[in-house]
Amino acid sequence: MKNLIRIICAALVCGMLTTCLTGGTMLMAEDDTTALFDTAVETKKYEQLKLLNNDIEVQFSVSAPIRALQIYISKSVSSSKEDVFYTRLYRWAGSIGETLRGEVLAEQTYTRLETGATIEFDLTAGGTKAPAAAGEYVLYMGEAKIGIVIGLVPGGSDKVRTYFNSSAVKDRTAAVSVVWAEGAGELLPVSDNEMKFVRSADTWVVTDGLGRTVDNSYTDTRREGKTVGLFFHTWHSSNSALGTRNITSILREHPEIQNDFTSPLWGSAGAYFWNEPIWGYYRSDDEWVLRKQAELLADAGVDAVFFDNTNGTMTFIDDALTLCKVWSKARADGVNTPKISFMLPMFDYSDVAVQLREIYNRLYGAGLYQDLWFYWKGKPLIVGYPGQLNSKNKLDAEILEFFNFRVINHSQSADNIQVQNEDGTPVVMGAIQPEVKESYQLWNWISVYPQLINCNPDGTPEQVAVAIAHNWCAETHLTAMNNPKFQVFGRHYDPVKGQVDDRENAKLYGKYFSTQWEYALEVDPEFIWVTGWNEWVAGRFQDFWGVENAFPDNFSDEYSRDIEPSRGDLKDHYYYLLVNYIRRYKGTSAAQLCEPATIDISTGAGWEQVDNVYETYTGDTFDRNARGYINNETNKPFKYTNDTGRNDIVLSKATFDADNIYFMVQTAEPLTPYTDPAWMRLLLEVESMNGIAPQTKGDWESFQYIINRNTPADATHALLEASTGGWNWEAAGEVTYSVSGNTLQIAVPRALLGLAHADEFVLNFKWSDNMQVDGDILDFYENGDVAPEGRYKYQLAAGKAPERPSEDDNAKNKDRSGNNKSVWIAAAAAGAAALAAVGAAIGVISTRKKKGGK
Numbered sequence: 001m002k003n004l005i006r007i008i009c010a011a012l013v014c015g016m017l018t019t020c021l022t023g024g025t026m027l028m029a030e031d032d033t034t035a036l037f038d039t040a041v042e043t044k045k046y047e048q049l050k051l052l053n054n055d056i057e058v059q060f061s062v063s064a065p066i067r068a069l070q071i072y073i074s075k076s077v078s079s080s081k082e083d084v085f086y087t088r089l090y091r092w093a094g095s096i097g098e099t100l101r102g103e104v105l106a107e108q109t110y111t112r113l114e115t116g117a118t119i120e121f122d123l124t125a126g127g128t129k130a131p132a133a134a135g136e137y138v139l140y141m142g143e144a145k146i147g148i149v150i151g152l153v154p155g156g157s158d159k160v161r162t163y164f165n166s167s168a169v170k171d172r173t174a175a176v177s178v179v180w181a182e183g184a185g186e187l188l189p190v191s192d193n194e195m196k197f198v199r200s201a202d203t204w205v206v207t208d209g210l211g212r213t214v215d216n217s218y219t220d221t222r223r224e225g226k227t228v229g230l231f232f233h234t235w236h237s238s239n240s241a242l243g244t245r246n247i248t249s250i251l252r253e254h255p256e257i258q259n260d261f262t263s264p265l266w267g268s269a270g271a272y273f274w275n276e277p278i279w280g281y282y283r284s285d286d287e288w289v290l291r292k293q294a295e296l297l298a299d300a301g302v303d304a305v306f307f308d309n310t311n312g313t314m315t316f317i318d319d320a321l322t323l324c325k326v327w328s329k330a331r332a333d334g335v336n337t338p339k340i341s342f343m344l345p346m347f348d349y350s351d352v353a354v355q356l357r358e359i360y361n362r363l364y365g366a367g368l369y370q371d372l373w374f375y376w377k378g379k380p381l382i383v384g385y386p387g388q389l390n391s392k393n394k395l396d397a398e399i400l401e402f403f404n405f406r407v408i409n410h411s412q413s414a415d416n417i418q419v420q421n422e423d424g425t426p427v428v429m430g431a432i433q434p435e436v437k438e439s440y441q442l443w444n445w446i447s448v449y450p451q452l453i454n455c456n457p458d459g460t461p462e463q464v465a466v467a468i469a470h471n472w473c474a475e476t477h478l479t480a481m482n483n484p485k486f487q488v489f490g491r492h493y494d495p496v497k498g499q500v501d502d503r504e505n506a507k508l509y510g511k512y513f514s515t516q517w518e519y520a521l522e523v524d525p526e527f528i529w530v531t532g533w534n535e536w537v538a539g540r541f542q543d544f545w546g547v548e549n550a551f552p553d554n555f556s557d558e559y560s561r562d563i564e565p566s567r568g569d570l571k572d573h574y575y576y577l578l579v580n581y582i583r584r585y586k587g588t589s590a591a592q593l594c595e596p597a598t599i600d601i602s603t604g605a606g607w608e609q610v611d612n613v614y615e616t617y618t619g620d621t622f623d624r625n626a627r628g629y630i631n632n633e634t635n636k637p638f639k640y641t642n643d644t645g646r647n648d649i650v651l652s653k654a655t656f657d658a659d660n661i662y663f664m665v666q667t668a669e670p671l672t673p674y675t676d677p678a679w680m681r682l683l684l685e686v687e688s689m690n691g692i693a694p695q696t697k698g699d700w701e702s703f704q705y706i707i708n709r710n711t712p713a714d715a716t717h718a719l720l721e722a723s724t725g726g727w728n729w730e731a732a733g734e735v736t737y738s739v740s741g742n743t744l745q746i747a748v749p750r751a752l753l754g755l756a757h758a759d760e761f762v763l764n765f766k767w768s769d770n771m772q773v774d775g776d777i778l779d780f781y782e783n784g785d786v787a788p789e790g791r792y793k794y795q796l797a798a799g800k801a802p803e804r805p806s807e808d809d810n811a812k813n814k815d816r817s818g819n820n821k822s823v824w825i826a827a828a829a830a831g832a833a834a835l836a837a838v839g840a841a842i843g844v845i846s847t848r849k850k851k852g853g854k
Helices: 002-014 096-100 247-253 287-300 317-332 349-364 394-402 434-439 511-523 573-586 777-781 829-834
Strands: 017-020 024-027 033-035 047-050 055-062 066-075 084-091 104-111 118-122 135-142 149-154 160-164 172-174 176-180 227-232 304-308 339-343 379-383 404-408 417-420 426-429 461-467 527-531 541-544 547-550 624-631 636-642 649-656 660-667 681-689 705-707 717-723 729-740 743-749 761-769 785-787 794-798
Touching: 055 096, 055 172, 055 176, 066 084, 066 135, 084 096, 096 135, 096 317, 104 118, 160 172, 227 573, 287 317, 287 573, 287 624, 317 339, 317 349, 349 379, 349 394, 461 511, 511 573, 649 761, 649 785, 649 794, 660 761, 705 729
Parallel strands: 017 118, 227 304, 227 527, 304 339, 339 379, 379 404, 461 527
Antiparallel strands: 017 024, 033 176, 047 149, 055 135, 055 160, 066 118, 066 149, 066 176, 084 104, 084 135, 149 172, 417 426, 541 547, 624 636, 649 660, 660 743, 681 705, 681 761, 705 717, 717 729, 729 743, 761 785, 761 794
């Protein structure tokens, strides 16, 4: 009887008997079908993949035409006509990202599905279209507004690959079968998923808000075996109900209550922000923010992020999985996102065991998002001590074997004293247990200068931590960030001199961060851990080691440890300081000189001679519609919306001849009308002419010129304007442009830029579409689309490459003066293959089905 039931279940899945509620019941006993999965596995052993807010894709290859695909629905809670499930078919295009940006060959919509049903995706549209020919395809399933669950069958083969949110699932296959059109064919091995990432970000030019530039080179200085990790926080959804009170805003009005715990002016919030993040008081499930974070961290060269799971047994796994979903889709769009790992509780090892089991079951053991797992020396890495796992338990033994572990060092200073009295008497020691040190290597998440060095068994340095600031003082060691009696090691603290940096607005420059980085570079370990990215909040306590009204972790601009840009005074200064140090530690790709070419912008002829492609990301102009933290004034969540994404910039080129500088930019879809506001602006910086910095009236954030600040005069002529200082502009001359589909070309006379007689010159440029706040460069992080991101700039360098400048000001960040920049860009020539031709040169290289979607 059991065997009969198994045969019937397999028959249902394979399509010999199929129930479908998209129009009735269908019997297909005559059809030849081949399952993409192992039919010997009982349906009760299928794993479950929920489609609510997720996508599943199946890559397969067939030797003969197919007329349909059959999909087994493990579970459904569908109840109304508004509950919709979509299927689409695409032809394989080399990678999952390129495939899903391609043409939809067939699609079908389903409503009111039943648990246990096998639905048929008819590729012939009821016989009105031809079957899908032999070839390689991807079946897309998703956009369900209901709880559809697809059966995931254990086991895999080289003839099928299942993806979850564009990430290949390890050793599992969706319960899908092909229905042959003209007699049974064969399943063929599928192609590799050849992901293509933007690799040139380490050559983009930067001038930050303090006039500093970042490290670049005309030679390839990249170093093997150098890795950067970043402390990252995924618990902003769980904490969002605690409310939002901004410490900086409160103390601006009432500085006298800094250490007054009883003051009613502090309010009743459970979470206090040291300042407002650039994207508002966001939750960790805000997919729009997660995509922005992915791009900035990829641009910076961060290799891994470590989720803060250091308190209790909460794993925040749902938000971690949301991040994985967004970052996997970003990777399909070319974003080389950091990999992920977890930092688990430092003291209660039983909590570590509880978290490990949940994390393993929900993520690693389920085979999800393997391309995002951070591997360290052969295995996925977890930072935590697994000593409370039971090696005799099957699951625990599997976990112990699966991961590499590093254990957080309890000590944050060489004397191992965490807390001491003012007379130096130790109160709390930080030395870790001997049995832990004997079994596992230690890492630090934070350490005072000069930082502790965590070594390999052979004595070579493996890991060093670098921090933005530290809740530490010389007198008592660990303390609250708002200690009024002793100098806390804030952003502006100089740990070498033992005093704060005496420069005006020293909090902007990051003396503590720079000093710790310089020491880490001197040690030159395999791994540098940076604390941190986006903690933002702190609890408020009546007392913490003698500090009243204590904020232990974060307090203000000076006494906080986040790099993520802020809407306050710190803006994005620390982000580019991080970028510079990562480039110094890891090295950079080689920049390239631009070769001249003459372009006919009416036809695009000539671009085929230009190999350099300036890369950027596609798929990042989707709308934001998300809740944030609770607003204490309204007792309702902040509501964040943004629909300014318009022209999705995907690549550009630039070149020159004796008379003109030529620019070309392409978007994912045809360009919107030139009459749109803030349409496709081009910002220009003439950095040098014959090795000499130009003399101009002024600049805005390093840019001396802008095109399309105002609407172009007509369909072929636009105005070039020159800055007279800041966001103030005057006419400099007329330029010509052309638009064809998704391609914009501009010819700028060299004379208008003062380059008529320059044998060598360096010109930096940036594209911006749909800027909302003119004159505020932080707008580039939020609105419309820019290429490249944030303050980054592309560079067109003609002639001889200048010498690299000598090192100075130990951070090696140069003030913007003369030609002391070392910033050069190399556009990846490999991307040139993506260009087809307009006339003979340019064509639409990418088409998306709809705004922000796949």
